[in-house]
Amino acid sequence: MTSYLEKARRSPQVSRRGFVKASAAATAALAVAGLAGCSNKVEPVEDSAADGVQQASLTEGTWIPAACWHNCGGRCLNKVLVKDGVVVRQKTDDTHEDSVEFPQIRACLRGRSQQQHVFGADRIKYPLKRKHWEPGGGQKELRGIDEWERISWDEAIGYVADELKKVYETYGPTGVLIAGYGTGQNVRLISYLGGAVAEWDSASHGTYLLNVGSLGLPHMGVGPGAVMCTSANDRFDLKNSETIVLYGCNPAWASAGNRCKNFLEAKEAGTEFVYVGPSYNPSASLLEARWIRVRPGTDVSFLLAVAYTMVTQDDPQSNPLVDWDFIEKYTVGFTADTMPEEASLDENLHDYLLGAYDGVPKTPEWASPICGTPVEDIEWFAQLVGKEHKVALLHSFAAARNKGAEDFPQMLMTIGALGGHMGKSGHACGSAFGPTAGDGGPSLVMPGQAGLTPIPNTLGYFVAGPDTWNAVLTGRFFDTGHNMMGSEQGFPPPVEREVDIHLICHDDSGAALQSRMNIPGGIEAHRKVDFVFTQAYTMTTNAKYADIILPACTQWEKKASYFQMIYPGRDFEVFPSKVVDPLYESKSDYDIIVAIAERMGIDPKAIFDFDETQQWFNVIVGSTVMKEDGTGYEPLVTVTQDDIDEWGVQGQPQEGRIGIKELLDKGIYQVERHEGDPYTFIAYKSFVDDPAANPLPSHSGKFEIYCQWKGDWLAASPRGDTPFKPYPTYQVPIEGYETTFDDWDNQVKGDYPYLFFTPHYLRRAHTTLDNVPWLREAFENPVFISAQDAKEKGVVTGDTVLVQSRYGKVLRIASVTETLMPGVLALPHGSWVDIDQETGCDKGGADNVLCGPVTSNSGVSGYNNYNINFEKYDAEQLLPDVEWPQRIVDAE
Secondary structure, eight states: OOOHHHHHHTOTTOOHHHHHHHSTTOOTHHHHHHTTOOOOSOOOOOOHHHHHHHTOOSSOSEEEEEOOOSTTSOOOBEEEEEETTEEEEEEEOOSSOOOSSSOOOBOOHHHHTHHHHHTOTTBOOSOEEETTOOTTOSSGGGTTTSOEEEOOHHHHHHHHHHHHHHHHHHTOGGGEEEESOSOSHHHHHHHHTTOOEEEEOOGGGGGGGSOGGGGTOOOOOOSTTOOTTTTSOOGGGGGGOSEEEEESOOHHHHTTTTHHHHHHHHHHTTOEEEEEESBOOHHHHHTTOEEEEOOTTOHHHHHHHHHHHHHHSOBTTTBOOOOHHHHHHHEESSSGGGOOTTOOSSOOHHHHHTTTTTSOOOOHHHHHHHHOOOHHHHHHHHHHTSTTSOEEEEEOSGGGSSTTOTTHHHHHHHHHHHTTOSSSTTOEEEEOOGGGTTOOSSOSEEOOOOOOOOOOOTTOOEEEGGGHHHHHHHSEEEEOOSOSOOOTTOOOOOEEEEOOOOEEEEOTTOOHHHHSSOHHHHHHHHTTSSEEEEEESBOOHHHHTOSEEEEBOOGGGSSOOGGGGGSOOSSEEEOOOOOSOOOTTOBOHHHHHHHHHHHTTOOGGGTOSSOHHHHHHHHHHTOEEEOTTSSSEEEOEEBOHHHHHHHTOOOOOBOOSEEHHHHHHHTEEEOOOOTTOTTOOOTTHHHHHOTTTSOOSSSSSSEESSOHHHHHHHHTOSSOOOOOOSSOOOOOOSSSSGGGEEETTTTEEOSSOEEEEOOOOTTOBTTBTTTOHHHHHHOOOOEEEEHHHHHHHTOOTTOEEEEEOSSOEEEEEEEEESSBOTTEEEOOTTOOOOBOTTTOOBSSOOHHHHOOSOOOTTOOOOGGGEEEEEEEOOSSOOOOGGGSOOOOOOOO
16 A cells, blocks of 8 residues: 555645644644645645545554654653554553553653654755855855755765865864764764864753762763762652752753652652742742742852851751761861861861851852842751751752853752761752653663774864854864863863864754854854755754755654663663654665765775664663662663574674563563662762762762862863862852843943843753744743833733843743743743844844853853843734744755
């Protein structure tokens, strides 16, 4: 039978919306109609192909576990019903009955919208060339606004191969920029060619991507086996806390799915909640949390005042707030008699709090004008986190994504230590982020590795995200190493690099132009170089400003789907399968890079040891599961010789918990938990039980409230001149609340008197899914404004407002709310940029248009404390985004 997809392909009469109307399931067919053109009108459907789809059974077909690969932190289970090449239904985890011990890993509405994403009318169907590009750059100023021409795969591969060869021969690796995180398939080719200038970026983790191991904290990065979850207790211990403090956390939006369920179960058991941050977000509302207001980027001032109150109001008999035994035994540097041997300063945090060095005691009265927290709330919070209360201090990374946030991880750790909230049940001080929000502990299921031989980027030039576009424009930047993690030995001395970038290659796993700060500078940088190419399946910002677009297929269209395992869940891992064949002329990223290599005369085996099937097989069979006694790991998957023969791969039979066919049919392996099982995890318990035998990763083996390594490293930075010290102090950020004033002492506001921050939002996973009509209809992507600020400006919900910073300006529709601190606006992260060429104003509301290329000493991408102004916009009003035409290229 000819598939419905193929019938619709050949039918010029079927409009995109008409096809959806014909398909009772409102499925992937949305996209199929887009094959016929760009119509947004609902038209009657008369074509036989549409009739066939209309008659499609909603129960017949094959259920296939489908990848949910977007970087939201959820990593839930999605399944799709496929009939004749069309996804006719979608569902989530039904592999077992739902329970507290064994919860179903349920997909959120973002994951359930993917059928409209994969089969979207705006899919890039064939290779495209910018009309006015030619070797050497052509009319570079037209990038982003030029027309597109359809070309053949042979032409597209030839252009890319020729430009790569020319740039490497003429300028060498310093003429090439890999824009992105450096994890994509194309990075292997670039590394093989000699490397390139590479980016690193603190991104989601902010200053927690600093070498927090030097403080005694576990690494909080990403990737298979990441231990970012081992700073907090597991979900069964949540109900043992009297109070859970969510510091900047919003799992209801950031990592939807099961994460809030962990906290709801604790609430139902009697645990109370407190939320700290600039907005009373949906998670706080759901949990009926008490709101402690703190302005973006002022968290250290708030926490210093909390610490001051704990110290000065501590009374061992009547009001014991500080766990002095914990401080003495498990920390260094809080007081003069607990200093580390290598300390170069005769200073400590305790005396700094009392004003010994600057004459300013860090009282609640001192902090309140900075952080905006009422004095009584600071004092209440200090009492709450005292040693006598069972408190879990759980943070996301929002407060660390600020300029000047270098001291935040150390300061929050200090509050946890002062209260003795580490190493015991009901107490915690650690991360609640992504798939491990509310469920700390080492992963019980670990994915394997693809097994490819590493190809190092031998150039060794690394530019920080905030500096990237200026490096292209100016030809120089300060290189302080691969990233902020480092080691106790420190980084190499900062080096000023000179580069001459002529080619930008977008990492196929990233969205650098959209997700990096300073989009206007990024556009200027793209219009400077000779050649830009990217792989994409929709007209993303990376693609829009490229010269050649190579149409990539999605994870649903290829067998290897291990990219989604960057953020593993604690007690489960998802193993998706291919859903449909590649649509249109799209190819996998692997096949694209193989074709470029062959055109350049390179043996593809020099880039990839083996094909995608072997890579995916290696990931599956290399996966491990924690032993039932909790003592280590064992193979997850049973593999027979028949399996190996069927896959056509190399491998050895092995015994595991589940057969490979059963695993892929279910699409998930999850460890069933129960109260008191061997997987129970209390963060830092082994250290607290025996610190000598189980030292922390710091130089002293303890929590370092005074950390010489941190002080020395920040002092050596060429990026900023903020005088950070080895212990946490409050420093006025390069841009933050104080810089909203022209005259701080007299409280005279400046031209940009407001702060804004960039919350994650249900419409998108970072920048992905922003083009999906269902999500655009459900979530309008406004700018959120406090009722007080809106009243002063004469703005009401639904008005179009102009938001400006020193670096750019955007238009958005206002949503006026009582749940924001006055003086603070919230612009959701990730909206696709759409700049008006005449005004320079972005109609798409992209947050990184407002975020300029400024950073503090560590090079952090400080998205959340920029200065802005806003006003009611009286010119042409914005239509809701769902009414905008999709970015559909019809270059037939």
